[in-house]
Amino acid sequence: xxxxxxxxxxxxxxxxxxxxxxxxxxxxxxxxxxxxxxLFVANSCAIALSSNFxxxxxxxxxxxxxxxxxxxxMHQAVHxxxxxxxxxxxxxxxxxxxLIGINMVTYRYFHLEHxxxxxxxxxxxxxxxxxxxxxxxxALAAPIGQAWVAFSINQLxxxxxxxxxxxxxxxxxxxxxxxxxxxxxxxxxxxQIFVAAYLLPFCVFAWFDFFFSQAEHYAAxxxxxxxxxxxxxxxxxxxxxxxxxxxxxxRNLHRVHHVWPRTRWFDAPDRLPALHAHEGGRTLSxxxxxxxxMEGGPRLWE
Numbered sequence: 001x002x003x004x005x006x007x008x009x010x011x012x013x014x015x016x017x018x019x020x021x022x023x024x025x026x027x028x029x030x031x032x033x034x035x036x037x038x039l040f041v042a043n044s045c046a047i048a049l050s051s052n053f054x055x056x057x058x059x060x061x062x063x064x065x066x067x068x069x070x071x072x073x074m075h076q077a078v079h080x081x082x083x084x085x086x087x088x089x090x091x092x093x094x095x096x097x098x099l100i101g102i103n104m105v106t107y108r109y110f111h112l113e114h115x116x117x118x119x120x121x122x123x124x125x126x127x128x129x130x131x132x133x134x135x136x137x138x139a140l141a142a143p144i145g146q147a148w149v150a151f152s153i154n155q156l157x158x159x160x161x162x163x164x165x166x167x168x169x170x171x172x173x174x175x176x177x178x179x180x181x182x183x184x185x186x187x188x189x190x191x192q193i194f195v196a197a198y199l200l201p202f203c204v205f206a207w208f209d210f211f212f213s214q215a216e217h218y219a220a221x222x223x224x225x226x227x228x229x230x231x232x233x234x235x236x237x238x239x240x241x242x243x244x245x246x247x248x249x250x251r252n253l254h255r256v257h258h259v260w261p262r263t264r265w266f267d268a269p270d271r272l273p274a275l276h277a278h279e280g281g282r283t284l285s286x287x288x289x290x291x292x293x294m295e296g297g298p299r300l301w302e
Contacts, residue, residue: 021232021278023260024271030083032266036073036249037092040066047197060196064204065247070096071209072249072265075257078108081264094172098179100202101150105165105172110157115261119217119234120225127156129301136297139210146206209251212238214299215289216254222301231258232279237272239285245269255282 043063050056076082077093090104097104110124117123128149132138138145154176161169187194220234235255245252249265256263256271263271276283284292 021259021274023262024267026081026262027264027267028084029264029266030085033083033092033264036069040069044197048193056196060200061204062247063197063201064208065244067100067201067205068209068212068248068251070099071205072251074100074102074104074107075111075251076249076265077104078111079261081262094175095179097172098176100205101147101154101176101180103154103169103172103176105169106154106157106161109160109162109165110153113160115258117225118231118258119220120223122225123222124157124160125217126222126301128152129299132298132300134298134300136294138298139207142210143203143206145210146202211286211290211293212248212252212254214293215252215284218289218292218299219296230279231255232275232282234258235282236289237275237283238289239283242269252286 043059043066047056047059047063050059073082074093074097077089077096080086080089082092083089093104097107113124133141133145158169183194183198186198215236215238217234218236232255235258237255238252240252246266250256250268253268253272255275256268259275260271272283
């Protein structure tokens with residue numbers, strides 16, 4: 001009897017805590033997003049124009065972190081959060097996705113299904129993690145893995161695109177083809193610029209982002225689809241220096257996004273205290289997560 005009463009009280013307390021996590025109204029500012037795009041373009045131009053190795057090396061490293069931001073830019077655009085104008089949001093998201101090889105329309109419906117079924121038996125991310133390598137050495141092949149994930153999403157996730165969105169999906173496929181063809185042309189006509197401005201940054205992006213992707217729902221149990229657990233208990237936020245977090249559009253704050261999907265990237269750090277008060281222990285430093293990952297190995301779907 002006492003155990004049953006305690007369970008009811010715990011459930012009621014959990015429901016009260018969830019109600020306290022009411023999503024704040026999203027910011028209407030757009031200038032941080034436009035500034036980010038401007039800095040990315042400026043850094044790309046600086047790489048193309050530079051011939052000094054000591055200047056080029058840090059620019060390439062920064063470009064790789066910007067590529068992590070491109071992934072988050074597309075993610076924000078999926079939720080129509082990157083800028084407030086709908087058309088501009090679609091343009092930015094489509095181009096950002098194309099630069100890392102992903103059809104944004106395909107990813108949109110794949111990702112929204114992931115929100116509806118986070119870590120349950122029909123979560124579409126299971127399509128990817130079910131075939132993930134079990135070895136820690138897979139981190140070394142992250143650039144190949146990133147290309148494989150992009151290809152897999154483009155090929156496997158089309159099933160989630162509604163019939164009414166197929167024309168939009170086809171347009172995005174065409175834009176992706178044009179962007180990839182333009183990069184191939186750049187590789188042929190200006191290989192040094194291609195390597196410095198795209199290929200090496202893509203590799204840096206893949207190696208860094210591998211661990212942030214692993215951290216999103218690391219060690220989360222695969223639930224029955226009818227078991228709607230608190231998503232704050234299934235996700236992690238990873239602490240990094242604020243300047244680094246902003247350079248990747250706060251991609252490291254994945255739990256914030258799952259609890260409040262309408263949060264815009266530049267507002268995400270301000271949401272951390274409320275989440276920590278609700279469910280502590282789900283914010284890890286990057287070194288702490290890396291230790292856990294080395295001990296537990298890659299995230300698998302089992």
